[in-house]
Amino acid sequence: MTLKFYNTLTGHTDEFVSQVSGKVSLYTCGPTVYDSPHVGNWASYIYWDTLVRLLMVNEYEVKRVMNITDVGHLTSDADEGEDKLEKGARREHKTAWEVAKQYTDEFMEGMNELNLIIPQYITKATDYIPDQLNLIKILKDKGFTYQIDDGIYFETSKFPSYADFAHLDLENLKAGARVEYNPEKHSHSDFALWKFTAIGAKRDMEWETPRYLLDNDSEIKMGFPGWAVECSAMALTILGSTIDIHTGGIDHIPVHHTNEIAQSESVTGQKFCNYWLHNDHIKVNGTKISKSIGNGYKLSDLKSKGFTPIDFRMFVLQGNYRNESNFTFEGLQSAKNRLNNWRNISAIRHQINDTTESEEEINHNETTVSLYATPRAIIEALDEDIGTPEALRIIDEAFSRITRTSLNKINKKALIQLLELIDYTLGLKLIENSPDITDDAKRIIIERNAARSQQNWQKADELRDQLLKLGVLLRDTEKDSIWEYLDK
């Protein structure tokens, strides 16, 4: 089996080779916890969760860090730039610490609802301040930094390959800039490693700037870390100098990840990351998600319209992570219907007996053969740059074969194995969400079958109506009566 990913670093699809055989270090840029995540944010985490599951099914041991940015992520509303957390705190009349806690909790709850595997390391930026200061110190000692009135900056001209990763045109960036920059900056692309608290201001989150970071003639000031330095510090501290895979949104390429590479490689002198994977955004109703339009739907909005987070997960998996996609409630409904069909197929496992097919019978039963082969085909589809649409197509093909097969010809063990693999790789909770029906309902089905064989249609229909009240829908095929869930 060969895993392949489109690598932003090289610009083409590369075969994946980890540094240490059987092990992968993975860094995912996590949320800035100043507001509730919207469907676009979640789509990104669903993609990367699928990546983790894919690595696991390929028998990699995954060491994964996801950061929680709870300080230092600036808005650009004013010349000064404002910390998102501090701004959120003022909006909600809370402290920045309270805001961070509230939205971190909400994020974790959402991860759970979407069935996202929790990374071993969920790191808060504020817990890694010493590591960040140490990183800045190394940069200072190596001569990559300079201090101006509002902070300590990284001198990008000293990192010659700065523009390479994002293919930046630094001259024209400067020409087209729409925002006033601190004129003390040596270059437009220089970025803050450490920002000083504005004179006369008091922040909820601030730390004393160590003497060793400051120019000799400078007074001690309070300050806080720049955004990019948080990620570098946590990645290097936990995962080491070179990580295997780094993921994030496509928007991170030109600034955030470019800065991460510059400062990390300046510190270590080694390549920061071998594979960079970026997801494209989803639009909503054909336009970008934006606060002012109010189209940044949250999980709670989906739920209030009768959709589960797993429905949304299905919706996301229908597209490829590298393509821009479009979210509509009509599309979500379509995904929900598809998922419900899958749940009904999953429920067939309750309606068939353990098979005692011999090897020979298995090899001659077309349905069984293809059922046993499908997990392999799904993995191979996913191996091709997380090819979820193709994987879904293969599942539909397999399920449609099951639908056309009479119950006594379906191999229970093979079906369960397939369902388990789908749940493992795609996280759709098919097994959990396709429980068996009650004994009462089963008894009614038996009675109805008896009535039918006596051609007592009236009684049979009454019993079928009784089942509907229990949430069980019966459909009669040539040989069997198969039950499905009513809640479509």
Place this chain on the structure above:
RNA sequence: GGCGCGUUGACGGAACGGUUACGUAGAGGUCUGCAAAACCUUUUAAAUGGGUUCGACUCCCAUACGUGCCUCCA
């Protein structure tokens, strides 16, 4: 202003230089105690105009529209 990306049938969404993607929804039909399902069919789907080619949805150029980054962003 600079640098990119996209435009596939009602909707979502793939692959591929020549063969039905697939899903969801609608319509018609077959089958059937009834219902449901299943199965079959659903007209030239490829933004527009050129070009390359024996042949293009698939490659090249232009136009239109959409969208992204350059400023915080998944």
